[in-house]
Amino acid sequence: MGIPAAIAIDFGGTNIRAALVTAEGSLLHHVSTLTRVEEGVQAVVERMIDLAEQVIAASGAGPEIPVGVVAPGPLDPDAGIIYFGPNLPGWRNVPLRAMLAERLGRRIVIGNDGNGAALGKVMFGAARGCRHLIHVMIGTGFGSGIISHGQLIEGYRGLGAEVGHLSVNPDGPRCHCGGIGCLEAYVSGWALARDGEALAHSGRSEALRRAAAGGPVTAELVTAVAQAGDAAARSIFENAGRALAVGLAGLVNVFNPELIVIGGGVAQAGDLLLDPLKRWLPHYAITYIVDQVRILPSALGTDAGIYGAAARAFLVTGESPPGVVRLD
Amino acid sequence: MGIPAAIAIDFGGTNIRAALVTAEGSLLHHVSTLTRVEEGVQAVVERMIDLAEQVIAASGAGPEIPVGVVAPGPLDPDAGIIYFGPNLPGWRNVPLRAMLAERLGRRIVIGNDGNGAALGKVMFGAARGCRHLIHVMIGTGFGSGIISHGQLIEGYRGLGAEVGHLSVNPDGPRCHCGGIGCLEAYVSGWALARDGEALAHSGRSEALRRAAAGGPVTAELVTAVAQAGDAAARSIFENAGRALAVGLAGLVNVFNPELIVIGGGVAQAGDLLLDPLKRWLPHYAITYIVDQVRILPSALGTDAGIYGAAARAFLVTGESPPGVVRLD
Known part of the structure; x- marks a missing residue:
């Protein structure tokens, strides 16, 4: 029972x-x-x-x-x-x-x-019944969980799967974890805020500087200004989306997944992030594998x-x- | 029975x-x-x-x-x-x-x-009994197999795990698969031969040019000349070992494996490849995960x-x- x-x-x-x-x-x-x-x-x-x-x-x-x-x-x-x-x-x-x-x-x-979030998705959520899932949650940081052949991938000591710390560029920015060029150092609330801050201070985005009004530049501000059409702010998402494509392409080649679900606050930026992701993904993944995967945005669910x-x-x-x- | x-x-x-x-x-x-x-x-x-x-x-x-x-x-x-x-x-x-x-x-x-090679290793070979294995075979190409939680990772349609086509540099060299910056485009017999050919023709390695004697530069020649101490030929392995570190570090972060076994003809170069690999790995992997993994070279076994x-x-x-x- x-x-x-x-x-x-x-x-x-x-x-x-x-x-x-x-x-x-x-x-x-x-x-x-x-x-x-x-x-x-x-x-x-x-x-x-x-x-x-x-x-x-x-x-x-x-x-x-x-x-x-x-x-x-x-x-x-x-x-x-x-x-x-x-x-x-x-x-x-x-x-x-x-x-x-x-x-x-x-x-x-x-x-x-x-x-846990990946387990929740296949038991109760958007990926119900899926046995080959890559689940990422892009908020302040970059959370992730992978289910392959119906097995939650936790590893030898239960410390996987840290997708956010895949290096997508060996000469990329430093991550909070100490690594170099981690996915999280390109695609996370803190990375977007860092890039937005740099843009606002460099004078390359007047709109972002005005929106910040002397306060800190947040990921939400970068998103709002990009959605309003500011080219410089949009370039941050282009860069982030390409990095996400490199990282997810690697996982596609390794896991041959059925489904990628992308959730979390930053994912609420929607096509700002998903358009460059989908455009770049085929450049970094094997055609016959990437053709089989569906990408689903997930509603921000607390x-x-x-x-x-x-x-x-x-x-x-x-x-x-x-x-x-x-x-x- | x-x-x-x-x-x-x-x-x-x-x-x-x-x-x-x-x-x-x-x-x-x-x-x-x-x-x-x-x-x-x-x-x-x-x-x-x-x-x-x-x-x-x-x-x-x-x-x-x-x-x-x-x-x-x-x-x-x-x-x-x-x-x-x-x-x-x-x-x-x-x-x-x-x-x-x-x-x-x-x-x-x-x-x-x-x-299959990964399965053979855990059933009959150097990784006998291991339930969390990353197995790579670096020959002319880059073969691989992953076992996680005792499950062979083949994916939704059996097309994984293509470790050789992890992109380790979004602006890296083109791979035979069409991808950009694939591990195989840095660490394989054909990649070493390509880099050796470029060195020999550029005049940066007189030793390699002499060894080739007007014929094609092969991975074996690059290895022999590097083992004899030629700095330019050694730099090819430094570059390859760093790329291998970026790719394997990502897999370490995702799979938290117990063991990485590295076999195949190119792996016969031994410390030429393994030294830069081990030196760079901690730069791209999470400390508390990479600390748990052992790296074993595997004898070239036909x-x-x-x-x-x-x-x-x-x-x-x-x-x-x-x-x-x-x-x-």
Whole structure:
């Protein structure tokens, strides 16, 4: 007999969200709070427990209902330990699963947020039933998850699949990760803001300088000014779209995927990004492989994390749609 | 009950080899012939049948013993059809499995040679038991196969994993595949020969010009002259090793592999290639992921194809070591 639902926690650097997700994909009893990571590990874990208890109380979920958690940064899904988080100061080798299990008295399942989002898409979302998926979420950073032959690609120690850190140019810009020419250093909120800032200060985009009005140039500003037709701002997206094409082409050649889903805030720029992507992709991918892949934009869903956390809980407890997707 | 052996055929553009491979990995009754692809599809298929029949006669293999075939180029392993071959003129949508099955009267299993070599390595070779392997074979071209979570990564239509066509530089040299800056356009026999030819003609390597003695510059010549200490020839390997680092770093970030095995003729250059590879890899891969991977050179084995063909036959008939590797 299957479990009817899972409690899902989406643990991010800014917010923590929780909800009950049913096996049919209904999202119920949604609650959220600010993470306030500056208050330390214990305080943040308390907030997760509090949200989970709110969902349990509201839903009447019995102790057989597991809790799925997605978290940022490198973690060990088997051991349930968060190694560290780029946006989680103070988090080093935190045994989050054990901490939650002790207090919540039920099964806890932990996974990376990018991988979770891919699982959520094939179990509940736009890629339902797809066994060969590349999922990228381009927001402030570049998140990703890959499912190949129905297997979530996490790797030897659960640290894959870091698509955002594929180098697409050996002499490209430095990435926050320390790498050179990473996809994220071309296609992310911070990269667009960096390029927009440079444009505004160089005098090459009067429109962008005016829009910033003396404040910082954000990815949203670059997008708005590009959508209004500013050629210089559009060139930022041309550059980003070409870099995205180089990186995704490599993955197409390696994975021969059925579907690429592109979500996240930056993806809301739509054709500004997708047009150069689609134009450049055939230059860097093998024709007979790239011809088979569909590219779908995904609506910006703040629920991607919650569905991902629930998907992992269903999978680990053996409740996935049979044959579609599996964990190791 | 397991099958005790498989008949293995390694179908290449230059040679066809066949042998009996036992479940324990013994290679028996080895026979081979030139492919003579210019004589047409039917003549080549006849040669495969002839070799298989020689192995059957010599070994006394009963009709329950399957035949595994590895072949170059894109093919459909499920349908047993070779789409085409870069080095196989005249081969277009050839139903090789059906043609062999009709004449040999036993089960036939067909797969790509790069993927087969990876399977052979985890079942019989240097990566025995490894569930997270990146295997590359750098010869005239750049062959590859990836096993992740014990799953051979072939993709939606069986056309992966084409590691040699990862673009490692969006403004790099043209590849034979039509792509730009492919790994193979930096690290392969033909790329080394191209770079060596340019060096010899530009007068930047007197040693290479002398070694070529008016003839063509080959990858073997570039290797020999570099090994003798010629700085210009060594710079070709530095460039190739850096490109290999960019490409493999991307795969490390995506797959979090346990092991990278590098084989093939060009890999015989050893430290000439491996030193720059290992030096550049950390610049393009995430530290905590690349720290976990071992890189092993593999002896140039002309038997890699035969073991690969046998491995696939064992797998399809359900005879793999349980839990180690699987096909879809």
